[in-house]
Amino acid sequence: MGGAGSESPVKRRRVSAATRKELLLETALRTAREEGAGSLTLARLADACGVSKPIAYQHFGSLAGLLAAMFQRVGAEYEETVMEVMAAYRETGTAADSALRALCDAYIACTLENGALHADIGAALVAAGERPGAVFADDAERYCPLVAELVGLDQRTAYALTTAFLGAADRLCEAVIAGRLRQDEAVEVLVRLFPATV
Incomplete structure (x- = not known):
């Protein structure tokens, strides 16, 4: 019963893989600046960016892969x-x-x-x-x-x-x-x- 007061769920905007990877990388760098690189995990990063842990692994492969991308940046x-x-x-x-x-x-x-x-x-x-x-x-x-x-x-x-x-x-x-x-x-x-x- 979709009355005037009911709201439909907000559709999640799809973003490109490159955009998502950049968001993950920028968030990881911000976290490292604020709390130190040793505080990072892929699970924590995924949670901070609102994506699943497998998505973070898909982009970086491992924590070492994430850190290597940060170091290179x-x-x-x-x-x-x-x-x-x-x-x-x-x-x-x-x-x-x-x-x-x-x-x-x-x-x-x-x-x-x-x-x-x-x-x-x-x-x-x-x-x-x-x-x-x-x-x-x-x-x-x-x-x-x-x-x-x-x-x-x-x-x-x-x-x-x-x-x-x-x-x-x-x-x-x-x-x-x-x-x-x-x-x-x-x-x-x-x-x-x-x-x-x-």
């Missing part, structure tokens, strides 16, 4: 930031010292925003059974061709310089987080570490 933000700076350098003919300053500024800003999260997800991924060497890839190896291009050094020297850059940047970010340095001071110090190379 956060890491991609670093790469995008670096590539944007390098693209501007190539397209506009920016001076190498200006490009180096832009890289220092972008890397420190990105690390302050996402560094702790990236490390936490990586640790959870190792705890889920992944080999540390497979999780924590050599970032210096990834970025050294760009450094070689920027400062005109051979690959071996560029690798050493990139390793020093990343280590110094990470320690400077720790000092900013601890309140010992301002962000702009950290950038300035990082730029001054490499004046002879540009």
Whole structure:
């Protein structure tokens, strides 16, 4: 008896698999930021997104699969930031010292925003059974061709310089987080570490 006061059930909107996966991933990242990556389970994530546990497994396969997708997403933000700076350098003919300053500024800003999260997800991924060497890839190896291009050094020297850059940047970010340095001071110090190379 469908009178005027009765309501029909609201039809659940169908969403694409890609949209659903993105929702799951964004929710997982938000949860990791708020409560730590170690708090995640696929069952909890599925419940938070209003989907069944098998749906979460369908998208990621396992908790390790979810964590790997999260780790890759956060890491991609670093790469995008670096590539944007390098693209501007190539397209506009920016001076190498200006490009180096832009890289220092972008890397420190990105690390302050996402560094702790990236490390936490990586640790959870190792705890889920992944080999540390497979999780924590050599970032210096990834970025050294760009450094070689920027400062005109051979690959071996560029690798050493990139390793020093990343280590110094990470320690400077720790000092900013601890309140010992301002962000702009950290950038300035990082730029001054490499004046002879540009």
